[in-house]
Amino acid sequence: MKRTLGVCYYPEHWPEAQWAEDAARMAALGLTWVRIGEFAWKRMEPVEGSYDFDWLDRAIDTLGAAGLKVVLGTPTATPPAWVVAKHPDMLPVDADGRVRGYGSRRHYCFSHPGYLAECRKIVTAMAARYGSNRHVAAWQTDNEYSCHDTVLSYSQSAAAAFRDWLRQQFPGQGNDGDIDALNAAWGNVFWSMDYDSFDQIGLPNLTVTEVNPAHAHAFRRFSSDQVVAFNRAQVDIIRAHSDAPIAHNYMGRVTDFDHFKVGADLDIASWDSYPLGFLEDRSGTSDAHKRAYARQGDPDFQAFHHDLYRAVGKDGRWWVMEQQPGPVNWAPYNPAPLPGMVRLWTWEAFAHGAEAVCYFRWRQAPFAQEQMHAGLLRPDSAEAEAFEEAAQVTNDLADAPHVAPVQAPVAIMFDYDADAMWAVQPHGASLSYFGLVFDWYRACRKLGLSIDILPPDTRDFDGYALVLVPGMMHMPDDLKTALAAAHGAVVLGPRSAARDTHFNIPTPLPPAWPGSDLAVSRVQSIRPDMPIDVAGGGQVIGYFEELTGGGDVVLQTEGRAPVAVRCGDGVTYMSGWGDDTAHMRLIQAIAPDLDVEIMPEGIRRRATGNEVFWFNYTTQDVEVEGEKLPPAGVLRHVRPAMS
Amino acid sequence: MKRTLGVCYYPEHWPEAQWAEDAARMAALGLTWVRIGEFAWKRMEPVEGSYDFDWLDRAIDTLGAAGLKVVLGTPTATPPAWVVAKHPDMLPVDADGRVRGYGSRRHYCFSHPGYLAECRKIVTAMAARYGSNRHVAAWQTDNEYSCHDTVLSYSQSAAAAFRDWLRQQFPGQGNDGDIDALNAAWGNVFWSMDYDSFDQIGLPNLTVTEVNPAHAHAFRRFSSDQVVAFNRAQVDIIRAHSDAPIAHNYMGRVTDFDHFKVGADLDIASWDSYPLGFLEDRSGTSDAHKRAYARQGDPDFQAFHHDLYRAVGKDGRWWVMEQQPGPVNWAPYNPAPLPGMVRLWTWEAFAHGAEAVCYFRWRQAPFAQEQMHAGLLRPDSAEAEAFEEAAQVTNDLADAPHVAPVQAPVAIMFDYDADAMWAVQPHGASLSYFGLVFDWYRACRKLGLSIDILPPDTRDFDGYALVLVPGMMHMPDDLKTALAAAHGAVVLGPRSAARDTHFNIPTPLPPAWPGSDLAVSRVQSIRPDMPIDVAGGGQVIGYFEELTGGGDVVLQTEGRAPVAVRCGDGVTYMSGWGDDTAHMRLIQAIAPDLDVEIMPEGIRRRATGNEVFWFNYTTQDVEVEGEKLPPAGVLRHVRPAMS
Amino acid sequence: MKRTLGVCYYPEHWPEAQWAEDAARMAALGLTWVRIGEFAWKRMEPVEGSYDFDWLDRAIDTLGAAGLKVVLGTPTATPPAWVVAKHPDMLPVDADGRVRGYGSRRHYCFSHPGYLAECRKIVTAMAARYGSNRHVAAWQTDNEYSCHDTVLSYSQSAAAAFRDWLRQQFPGQGNDGDIDALNAAWGNVFWSMDYDSFDQIGLPNLTVTEVNPAHAHAFRRFSSDQVVAFNRAQVDIIRAHSDAPIAHNYMGRVTDFDHFKVGADLDIASWDSYPLGFLEDRSGTSDAHKRAYARQGDPDFQAFHHDLYRAVGKDGRWWVMEQQPGPVNWAPYNPAPLPGMVRLWTWEAFAHGAEAVCYFRWRQAPFAQEQMHAGLLRPDSAEAEAFEEAAQVTNDLADAPHVAPVQAPVAIMFDYDADAMWAVQPHGASLSYFGLVFDWYRACRKLGLSIDILPPDTRDFDGYALVLVPGMMHMPDDLKTALAAAHGAVVLGPRSAARDTHFNIPTPLPPAWPGSDLAVSRVQSIRPDMPIDVAGGGQVIGYFEELTGGGDVVLQTEGRAPVAVRCGDGVTYMSGWGDDTAHMRLIQAIAPDLDVEIMPEGIRRRATGNEVFWFNYTTQDVEVEGEKLPPAGVLRHVRPAMS
Numbered sequence A, B, C: 001m002k003r004t005l006g007v008c009y010y011p012e013h014w015p016e017a018q019w020a021e022d023a024a025r026m027a028a029l030g031l032t033w034v035r036i037g038e039f040a041w042k043r044m045e046p047v048e049g050s051y052d053f054d055w056l057d058r059a060i061d062t063l064g065a066a067g068l069k070v071v072l073g074t075p076t077a078t079p080p081a082w083v084v085a086k087h088p089d090m091l092p093v094d095a096d097g098r099v100r101g102y103g104s105r106r107h108y109c110f111s112h113p114g115y116l117a118e119c120r121k122i123v124t125a126m127a128a129r130y131g132s133n134r135h136v137a138a139w140q141t142d143n144e145y146s147c148h149d150t151v152l153s154y155s156q157s158a159a160a161a162f163r164d165w166l167r168q169q170f171p172g173q174g175n176d177g178d179i180d181a182l183n184a185a186w187g188n189v190f191w192s193m194d195y196d197s198f199d200q201i202g203l204p205n206l207t208v209t210e211v212n213p214a215h216a217h218a219f220r221r222f223s224s225d226q227v228v229a230f231n232r233a234q235v236d237i238i239r240a241h242s243d244a245p246i247a248h249n250y251m252g253r254v255t256d257f258d259h260f261k262v263g264a265d266l267d268i269a270s271w272d273s274y275p276l277g278f279l280e281d282r283s284g285t286s287d288a289h290k291r292a293y294a295r296q297g298d299p300d301f302q303a304f305h306h307d308l309y310r311a312v313g314k315d316g317r318w319w320v321m322e323q324q325p326g327p328v329n330w331a332p333y334n335p336a337p338l339p340g341m342v343r344l345w346t347w348e349a350f351a352h353g354a355e356a357v358c359y360f361r362w363r364q365a366p367f368a369q370e371q372m373h374a375g376l377l378r379p380d381s382a383e384a385e386a387f388e389e390a391a392q393v394t395n396d397l398a399d400a401p402h403v404a405p406v407q408a409p410v411a412i413m414f415d416y417d418a419d420a421m422w423a424v425q426p427h428g429a430s431l432s433y434f435g436l437v438f439d440w441y442r443a444c445r446k447l448g449l450s451i452d453i454l455p456p457d458t459r460d461f462d463g464y465a466l467v468l469v470p471g472m473m474h475m476p477d478d479l480k481t482a483l484a485a486a487h488g489a490v491v492l493g494p495r496s497a498a499r500d501t502h503f504n505i506p507t508p509l510p511p512a513w514p515g516s517d518l519a520v521s522r523v524q525s526i527r528p529d530m531p532i533d534v535a536g537g538g539q540v541i542g543y544f545e546e547l548t549g550g551g552d553v554v555l556q557t558e559g560r561a562p563v564a565v566r567c568g569d570g571v572t573y574m575s576g577w578g579d580d581t582a583h584m585r586l587i588q589a590i591a592p593d594l595d596v597e598i599m600p601e602g603i604r605r606r607a608t609g610n611e612v613f614w615f616n617y618t619t620q621d622v623e624v625e626g627e628k629l630p631p632a633g634v635l636r637h638v639r640p641a642m643s
């Protein structure tokens, strides 16, 4: 598979006279791709029904003439003022009941039928115009679904659609669903919460105290489905006019819709990788960690998403659609990357199988919201720092243009629905499914392992020496069967199979593993300043389940409570949320044949089918494989192709 | 008085086929009481005016047949959807003006007349049906008034009722009150805030800056009165049909209605005791303290409420209606209790005179909001950890079934209205009346003292060697007279008698103690990181008044400012909020004849008329009375009956 | 110029019988001024159109008869209930969309035309009645504009007025402005945000994500202009009836309207100085600093405002209209001042050229919102601590009644619009223009320097050895020219000239200094726990720009990045936000002839034309000029008049 570079560009922001020179400089830099169009609705349709594509024709021609391939975005993340004036109730509503107003972007509720109709019209017009344009080599739908917390909307439109969705979930005899079935499934008897009809069901915000978790969870599933449907509407239209692959650019640590379901309708997964911004605003790490990696980004956060979105992409096709090139504008603090990091980030993506890495953006905009966001060029068109690093990657690629994909030895399952369930019921302050899975991911990386992330409908685990399935609160029976039959070591828990599909605790008690009497007898959440020591090293932090039954104890607390217990042939249940040491110890104990190697602090390793990479995320020289790897250094060793 | 155990049970949550077995197990465990019904409105009245009590008849029969006595709760904390559909404006409104929605519990405004009418109807139906049922041995009104911050509602109903309440407070010639009297009493001249009529008066939320404290205080008094009236409406109906005693289950650290006034209409005070949850979410203690007691609960928080609710109960009758049996679901962190703590908590309650301790709940619910809340049974009906501890209490009770009530040597007055006044005007961040009184209570407990809490209308202090009346911002003249005449030592301050009944500073300046020229000349609130050292030991924290006049100085600062000053025969005014050391020193200085003994860290002592108990709240063995008391240990010594 | 004292008094709060005695005591204390009337609208106009000035006539007569001069305030900060009943939509709306209710003060939106009309009426009535009263020696408009965050209102009135204001900013052919010009100026193309007409423009709150900074900045400029217009309406009316000077009493650290523009319509600037309250609630300093100065106030915060308001006042005329006399009621913690501090604060004001210092308030009110706010008298009319200190100032003044104003050696420019720009785009958490300028001010004070603050339209810098212009994001060309021609050393940066007038980044890149190729190539905001060391001492904190071009490097980081660079003859650009050490080092490096002397910790110096003062803000004796200066001590040395 070929490795390529690209950039995000906004011809509508610049004088037309500048386009050709920009295109020539892009091509000279060795870029292949240029993404355009995704915020230009007002330029394409200045007045309802009156389209102006001439400028866009010329922009595409200019870029194409320079040898660049265009990724064309649909502009539905930025409805113009006239759309909102026509549909004033299309605006999303936050959990506090406040209407989120016009004046920035993503100001729409996924459930508003009038807005969906407007989207269909503009996408149809674009697809018809550019579906067979030879320079348009790929499409992007909308932009960053869920960014700015826009999936969960508490509008009237959402409420109406939620009720319809529930009627489908609990179908009745006629058109109106079976409300008794819903009441029973949700346990509404608990506080006399039974509904007489679906019309009484509201959204799960602003209740006096905690809402029924079944109610909250249903709303999250519904909201995810609304994103899937919204995206599918655009995909169907584009496919009717174009053979080019379709992508969406996902974000980092966004879990409030099921990316696997959206991804199933698309050809390519892509994401927007902002290592420094994400470290500050969503990594959830300690201040000491943020200080250590302030200019490099978390050593695992991007890698995790690379692996995740490789799983989301059809046949593993994935890109970085936006790559941070310098300081951004939106994090609490916005430092500049360490010299070399833009190159390192690019190579980390390629090492994980990215087809393309596109820098965001070509030229820093001197106006509007992102004027403090660096680009490859400064606002005055001089080269910014990242320009030279991108050029270096172009040179690097001359030696390493292709990647041989290969199955990793370790798999981690990721289930967006489980994340929703933890969000609905964290049980302990700041606990999250994402956090748990990411902690396991980091432990693997610290052992030098390469990892595949698996969607929750995976049933074939062949070839994996280790399969990690932590925290998946609902596990279908056939998943249990498939995992029980896996050849590699399997790790479950905590909270595995802890709920049925309607958020009830099943009996027999979880995990109810086939052939095992292991049961979670009692559940605790723990103060973060009161970790529990694991005998022999490591700690349990945040979450701890007390177990009965099961087989051999692999890890236990200093007080001899079981922490990791065998519950089947090669299956181990870990009842606590471990720290890195505890996780690493368990991996080494249950999968002794894995090729692990404890990485030096801040060094990470990643293997493809024909290469092994080492990355230095620290600010110091580190000796790796007998060589001195400088800060931000990338070491690449070729190995015989393995797959 | 007999000591008994009980449990909270929800027959409507379980198949009817399971009821008999549950009842048999309860009886076998030695339980006397089973509380039911308080969330089952929808099952009792599925449709307006159409009652279904057959299932409840059978449930009560089944429990009664097993020898259990039923506490029957009115279900008015959980109005069903049809009630809300009929009265959409019955929902409470929070201080930000947001309507608090349907979907959990306590979704009603105490001031809504339509909702009150619905409550009268369902309570009348229940009282008529079960008023003479031989198994119904007690009643509970509603559930946990004020839980989830539901006393202060800023709805239209509340505003209208508040205006009517004010007209009663300031009666005029005709039906419309005397607005000039209100303006004068509140000092509305201050910022041209005088009203022309009561119709102009709004609720004290969302003002541009601080509202007039007289206005805010009146609203708190009104809101408390609304709870009293709401409860009384139910009591009157039940009494018309039943001779059984009536209780309400209060909560921990709830001070926004006057429990003494509600209690005056009831026969039994009860409360819901969640030591671990309360430590985390409302004790207000330091992280170090929370770590030290994470699995045991604060050593004084429950004891304080036991003593408080003994004072609230008629003739000192009080229960624990809900006792935490294991991890709960609602605190920021929810660890499991140290083994033995459920038994310890039960005995601490009995040592304070509880008639009954009921565990919440029988079986952990696998569905809805409290599915992570432990019970005596697990969801699969296996015994949870607390089951065995409850059984142990049953055994313990064989030796110690009765308690001889006795007057304690120390009394602390508790005035809900004073708490409201501090809440309206804390003067320093995070200062509260509850916190001040509780600090004094803890100092007494650390000296091994048993304590009675007194309502603010107490005028007879006979038999008390020490009477503590800290922070009571409004003191009626006859209270001053009674305290001045008390035989024991009396401690006042800070803020004692600092305001008249309409929240104005009186002249002569406070405390204006009979026969003393002591005056608070200036008032300071202090940064928590700047305590003031008391000469000889201890510190003043948070609050400090500068005094003029008065008699002997008992405590003074290192800088020789008076901290505790005599202002009458046996009466001492403490001008600062002291730490434990300062409080303990003052007690020892002014009440030298008290039988004090400084308790080892985490050990507490409590005497009844015929027993002395020691409790070990630590995680270590501690030597007590020459015996080694293990963690969670309870030591009981019989002594000659003293009253 | 004569130095005088005064007090704030509310005759309407007290029985008329007490007025004469109060007046006599004021006069005996040596007070000259008494400010009255500013909250008494309800007493002056109890019913719409029905005025009652008789009581005020008598109050003024009584005060005047005692020899006091009256400052008469217009009462428009406290519209009575009948005004609000007449104009219910006059209430301001906060950024969350909540109407801010009646019941305290400042409950009006500056943009409401109906309320403005009511204000004109009451001011006209007052001006007509008292315009030629011989005792009314000065006027005050309204009270503390912006206090309680009341300048930015998101009401319908504000939205309508904002659209009209924008039409004026972008004038078109007809009455409706040029919307294309606005779209172009704001860069609305960025996210398809172009408007079709001004009617579509909303207020910049509640948008999904960050609003266009040009939009937010325009709203801040508009809101400032609304305050100017509101104030001017009153000034015009008063001037038509009175020759007495007109003042307004500004607050501390209020930057959301342009005080220079309001001040241009007034005769005297005054402000309300609450050193202890401001330290706690708005100084933004560390807890350690707050502990060190809890009873003294920040050593520079008041001085800064003295110098600032001297610049705001016409011909440098300025007062302290309200001086904290003891503990206040509104800060998180409200300690008492160190003995002597009220006197020190008064003298610090006189040392900066105050004509008058008025204590707030005469007698502590026993009722309403400020009942915990100390006065010169206690509520029982006994002397409070500050009374004696005021008397001491009266004695002090016998020796030093006059001040000789003099130009300081150092000037700092202060631009309210720059503060708005930083507020719109801080780029790093908690960064502010005020904070940057104040840090420079403090560095100067620590060097013993006296400082003049200059308005942003200053073009003549003659006589200043050092001119500091940090952080002024928009700099007109003629300002650059004037600064380039200044004789003294000039310091710019960071962010100097970083934006054009519509918040766009100009090309050539900032600062685009005449004759220099210095350019800010990249901008970073830095974690506060990751300061960058400056070679030789000091640190860069919070903000750091990377530079290209320019001349000699004056300061650089340990890593050799430039921190301060020459960009012209005597002009230095500082690219980082420095700590005190870095700022002091730069001053000493570029202005070697300045008479600097590093002050002992907590000691400050200030020179007038004929005096030098030293103030001891510490709690220890400190040796100053060979004398032992006690805590709160003031040392005054006479020097030959210098101007």
Ligand SMILES: [Zn+2]
Binding pocket: A144, A272, A322
């Ligand atoms: Zn983006």
Ligand SMILES: [Zn+2]
Binding pocket: B144, B272, B322
């Ligand atoms: Zn409860």
Ligand SMILES: [Zn+2]
Binding pocket: C144, C272, C322
């Ligand atoms: Zn004021």
